[in-house]
Amino acid sequence: MPPAAHPEPPAFEPRRFETSASHYLTGRPPYSQRCIARVAQISGLDSHSRVLDLGCGPGPLAHAFADYAGEVIGVDPEPEMLRIARENAPANTWWSQGSSNDIGSQLGQFRLVTMGRSFHWMDRVDTLRRLDGMIEPDGMIALFHDRHLEVPENRWHKAYKDLLDGYTPESARQTHRRPGWVPHASVLLGSAFSELEEVAAIDLRQTGVETLVERAFSMSSTSPARLAGRGDALAQDIRRTMAAFAPQGTVTEVVATVALMARRPVANA
DSSP states (O other): OOOSOOOOOOOOOTTTTTTTHHHHHHHSOOOOHHHHHHHHHHTTOOTTOEEEEETOTTOHHHHHHTTTSSEEEEEESOHHHHHHHHTTOOTTEEEEEOOTTTOSGGGOOEEEEEEESOGGGSOHHHHHHHHHTTEEEEEEEEEEEEEEOSSGGGTTHHHHHHHHHHHSOHHHHHHHOOTTOOOHHHHHHTSSOOEEEEEEEEEEEEEEHHHHHHHHHHSSTTOHHHHTTOHHHHHHHHHHHHTTTOTTSEEEEEEEEEEEEEEOOOOOO
16 A cells, blocks of 8 residues: 655755756766666667656766667756756757656657656656656656665765765755655555566776765755855865875775666556
């Protein structure tokens, strides 16, 4: 049975990522191409398929899935994200400014809907209801996120996270502290898309300290706008803290790209 209630989604701020946009592609861990290929295979994409990337940001997923589909539409409320997404975009991609509150039948039908680190910003129940009328009968949803494994190679990550937490304004902390938070899987289990599976790929990378500076600025909680003039101080603190872990200027990073896939249950024959 679905949970009795869901916490309210965070207040919609259409320009939340305005000052983060230029740091996103250089800072965030890239999604594993192996995981993307596996999702494309499971969802049955081909040259006739349409993909919707909801909350597309600067378009990393939309660009990647363009190799597997006939058409990809990226939707995001932030104009600067879309400006970056359009740069060097594949010819079969299209871009639309809007949020999950704007999607509907006017966009057509889709084989696959992807969301990369964006579903938590939405009214998840309402979004799934809308998608139920937009996804093909045997189509799928794929929620992408990444996580750092608890392995020795990632020993630097706690110090990095603790440092960013110390710079996070209280207003941003309140946005993420939502009592009664229901995990995505539980929300999906209470929706039309209740048949779930996870796909994951683990990658080991060498990541520069300057990339970690960019990563901090790509976060909504430590964006340049949120930091209100403390950006230089945070950058220097990151360099200072990471020096113990990165004597050559890079850290070893082990990141899992995880896709939670959801489809409608197949009726018993």
